[in-house]
Each structure stands twice: as C-alpha cells, then as structure tokens.
Amino acid sequence: MLFGKDPNTNGDNCPTVWVDELSADLVMQGWKADQDTESECLTVGSIPDSEAVIRMPARMVPLIRKACDEAEQRSAVQ
Secondary structure, X not given: OEEEEOOOOOOOOOOEEEEOOOOOOEEXXXXXXXXXXXXXXXXXXXXXXXXXOEEOOHHHHHHHHHHHHHHHXXXXXX
C-alpha cells in the first residue's frame, strides 16, 4: 500500500513509503547515505550486504507516521 512520495519532488525517482500488505513491513525508498553518514553508522555495527543506509527527508515524517500506524494495525491483526 503506497503512502506517498516526497512532496517536494517531481514524482520520479524520489523517496517513497509503502506498507507491505502481506507482512505489514514498512518499505522505503530513499537517497543513498553519503560516505560520512555511512561511516557514522558503522561506529555502532556493520552493515550487511542485505541492508542499506538510506536518508529520508524530514518533510516525509507525516507520511512515515501514517505508514507506521497502518503497519502497527496490520501486524496486530496477524
């Protein structure tokens, strides 16, 4: 279930938030973190090949909050 794309972009290739309808997982597309951000993340642990550090703009917090609420409701039902 699509919750929205970054409202300050043209709608293509932009940060996006979904909730997986089967698992209730949050799915996010964001900007790849820069080297400094990734290095900072590495100070608390490794980043496995199956994971990525992404950056989501703060202006997307309302969409992420709605997606979190939906995911929480769906996971409570499962």
